[in-house]
Amino acid sequence: MRKDRIKKILVEHGAADHNLTSSVLKRLDNLPVENIIPDFPGQRHDFQDMDKETLRLIKFKGEVLKPCPGTRGYICCGYQILHVGTNCPLDCSYCILQAYFNQPSLRIFVNLEDELIRIGQIIDSHPDKIFRIGTGEFTDSLALDHVAGWSDILPHFFTARKNAVLELKTKTERIEGLLTSQYRDRIIVSWSLNSPYIVSKEEHGAPSIKKRLLAAKRCQAEGFTLGFHFDPMIQHPEWKEDYMRTIEMIDRFIDPKGIIWISLGCLRYMPALKSIIRRRHPGTHILDGEFVRGLDGKMRYFKPIRMEIYSFIGEVIKKWYNDPGLYLCMESDEIWHKSLGWSPENTDGLSLYLDKRVIEFFG
């Protein structure tokens, strides 16, 4: 995203004294700044849209590190989320944040550095546990990096630890900050990928697959470990050929030996998101298929459709490279077996599998 999409900055009471606030204000010193009182818990805003032109700097009072909210009945990867901000300047039609957050604006949590001291103590007091931590759950990990400077703060914290890795998940080409950082060890830069059709129709404001992969190629050449996430995979006319085009492009640009993992996940959404998608993205086709309510309450494709998608893409990827660290995001033991021919059985099993990949790649 261009800096000039942000039109103003709101600094919440309690946020002004933080270093991160000063550095953001310095980077965006041409924008109007307003000091405001924080929202009260549960406060609703009467915004018709997500107000992505306003940036709020906030002292976040909740848990900054928390486990990915897996659900009983599905196998979760056992990932931990580092909560650095919410919302994102891109505008994917399927974005789950449209329903999760009735609070508008791009939000950066400026007390991150204070929280890292506490998180460091947690990580260091469990030397036998591997912490796989990512920032890309409630925002894109790099879309606001040029504003927030996360790549100035996070890489050295993780490189210094032998039982943690940081995964920065993005759809952008915003790798400048990372490339100027001197740290590479224990950092995974990963890209969310889709078919070129879905990118052009549904991932508004996001770079093309080719641009993402060129950024990934650059990161790989500069010594970063890579990950890829095909999520959410969406059925559309000629989806097989179209997803294969993406995999062919990966082959063109990326050395598979440097990929720690590739995840697959099909479209899923909370029922409440449906009307929001229809209102915000009237031209979308993502809701055209038939959906069934899953064990977690989210709407998903029927099992045979999910299995067809995973088997097909899984086969193509494995034919390309036999050790891609392939895994499914939030699927059942049955779907794993029927799609990939094996299953980690449960969340502990998948965590172990991914921890082993971490050890293979980083020691």
Ligand code: SF4
């Ligand atoms: S990049 Fe991710 S966080 Fe940003 S709009 Fe798309 S789905 Fe949402």
